[in-house]
Amino acid sequence: MLRERGLFDLEDLVVQHVHAEIPSRCPIGRFPFANVTGLMKNIGQQLVNAGAFAGFVRACWHSGRRHNLLTNKCKRLRHATKGTAMEIAMTKIADAAGPDRRSAIDARGQQVDGAIQRRRRRPGIVDADWLVLRELSRAIDTHAARLAKMCRRVIDLGCGEQPYRAYFEQRGIAYRGADLGDGSEIAITPDGRVLAETASADLVTSFQVLEHVRDLDTYLSEAARLLAPGGKLLLSTHGTWLYHPHPEDHRRWTREGLINELQSRGWKVESWQAICGPLAWTTIVRLTGYCYVLRRVPVVGAGLAGMLALVMNLRAALEDGITPPAIRDDNACVYLVQAHFTGE
Numbered sequence: 001m002l003r004e005r006g007l008f009d010l011e012d013l014v015v016q017h018v019h020a021e022i023p024s025r026c027p028i029g030r031f032p033f034a035n036v037t038g039l040m041k042n043i044g045q046q047l048v049n050a051g052a053f054a055g056f057v058r059a060c061w062h063s064g065r066r067h068n069l070l071t072n073k074c075k076r077l078r079h080a081t082k083g084t085a086m087e088i089a090m091t092k093i094a095d096a097a098g099p100d101r102r103s104a105i106d107a108r109g110q111q112v113d114g115a116i117q118r119r120r121r122r123p124g125i126v127d128a129d130w131l132v133l134r135e136l137s138r139a140i141d142t143h144a145a146r147l148a149k150m151c152r153r154v155i156d157l158g159c160g161e162q163p164y165r166a167y168f169e170q171r172g173i174a175y176r177g178a179d180l181g182d183g184s185e186i187a188i189t190p191d192g193r194v195l196a197e198t199a200s201a202d203l204v205t206s207f208q209v210l211e212h213v214r215d216l217d218t219y220l221s222e223a224a225r226l227l228a229p230g231g232k233l234l235l236s237t238h239g240t241w242l243y244h245p246h247p248e249d250h251r252r253w254t255r256e257g258l259i260n261e262l263q264s265r266g267w268k269v270e271s272w273q274a275i276c277g278p279l280a281w282t283t284i285v286r287l288t289g290y291c292y293v294l295r296r297v298p299v300v301g302a303g304l305a306g307m308l309a310l311v312m313n314l315r316a317a318l319e320d321g322i323t324p325p326a327i328r329d330d331n332a333c334v335y336l337v338q339a340h341f342t343g344e
Contacts, residue, residue, distance in 0.1 A: 120163030126306040128288045130313045131320065132333055135275045136236060139336050140207065141167050143234055148173055151202035155226050157194065157219070158209030159184050173203070192218035199228040208334075210237035211253075212246050220265045224341040233267065236336040239274070240281060242288065258335055267339040274335060277328030279319035284333070287312040 123133040144164070148171035156162065159177030162184075168175045178186035178194050187195045192215055204223045213219045223233055237258065243249050253261070259269050276284070287309060294305035320328070 116161040117163040117165070120161075121166070125313050126309045127313075128291045128309055129284060130309070131280055131284060131316045132276045136207075136334055136336065137164070139273055139275060140164050140234075140236070143336070143338065144168050144171060144173070147203055147232060147234065150230075151232065153201045153228075154203040154205055155186065155194075155196060155201040156205045156207070157188075157223060158206060158212070160209075164205075164207060176201075192222065194222045194226060196226055198225050199231075201226045202228055202231050204231065204233050206233070206235040206237075208236055208238070210235060211241075211251055212248055214248060214250060216261065217265065220262070220267070224266065224343075227341055231340065232270075233339045233341070234336070235262075235339070236275075236334055239332040239335050240278075241333060242285060253335065255330055255332065255335055258337065262337065262339055266341055266343045268342045268344075269337055269339045272335055272337045274325075274329045274332035276333035277320055277323035278331040279323050280316040281333040283312055283316040283319060287316070 119127065120133060121137050123130045123137075127133065141164075144167040148168075151173060153174045154168050154176070156165070156175065156177045157179075159165075159179050162175075162177045165175050165177070176186055176196075177184040178188055178196065180188050180190070189195065192213075204226050206223070210216070210219070227233070238252050239254065239258075240252055255272065255274065259272065262269055290308055290312075291305040294301045294308065297304065
């Protein structure tokens with residue numbers, strides 16, 4: 001982003017990044033629910049930090065000392081706010097102001113990716129999609145533990161930021177990510193071919209990718225080609241969710257429809273899991289809309305969004321707990337499927 005925009009919209013970049021990220025990266029998601037006083041103090045401190053930092057950037061920019069002063073100040077603030085959204089925003093700016101732009105951009109990219117990985121694996125309760133991400137992360141971790149007994153090599157198709165990589169590597173499974181472009185170990189060509197050897201994996205994973213795939217036949221046939229005999233496919237995708245192009249968004253599934261899509265292409269579904277039933281995901285969709293609006297309110301918007309997310313996420317968790325399994329199974333937000341290829 002900095003390479004495209006330069007440093008001319010520096011303050012806007014900081015404010016945009018803080019407003020977008022503080023509700024999802026704020027440490028209050030890890031606090032006990034009963035600690036209301038601590039919760040409020042933390043929200044207030046995050047807002048103070050955000051305002052102070054934006055003001056500092058404005059002063060720096062207009063003073064003519066933006067390079068050295070900005071870099072040194074960002075380094076000190078980064079240490080004080082380590083592990084928060086502020087750290088990510090400051091890393092962007094300090095790196096861009098440094099003398100070695102290429103290595104700085106690479107380091108900043110790794111840091112941002114690390115934050116995304118952590119949010120996917122351990123979302124905070126102030127994330128609008130906390131319940132969905134938490135349950136999906138737990139389900140993938142459980143499957144990884146079981147599959148580690150029979151799988152030693154995994155290829156993650158459409159790996160993105162590789163949020164679940166650690167679940168496999170910590171169990172001794174050799175993990176390789178595959179995606180479009182050159183940001184992963186294995187490249188996927190624009191026509192969908194995966195540049196890896198046939199039968200080079202014992203497990204192929206695909207997490208929240210299938211809804212974005214235009215050509216399902218090529219995608220699933222490449223998954224089958226990559227698997228060694230006896231290999232498994234572990235795939236998750238949306239049953240119901242808002243439109244979210246990355247860069248495209250083509251479909252949603254019922255449980256029956258997803259199983260049929262796989263079986264009609266030679267896959268035998270061994271097990272499936274429904275994640276987040278309709279009572280919960282309707283609450284989460286409303287929360288997502290509320291947070292989208294609140295985070296655009298100056299000064300207090302991020303804090304209000306975080307507090308609302310805390311309340312509505314607890315409500316969604318309660319609603320999902322009382323949803324009958326039969327209703328959740330046929331109306332889930334996400335389905336996680338394990339299958340093997342038969343070719344029939």
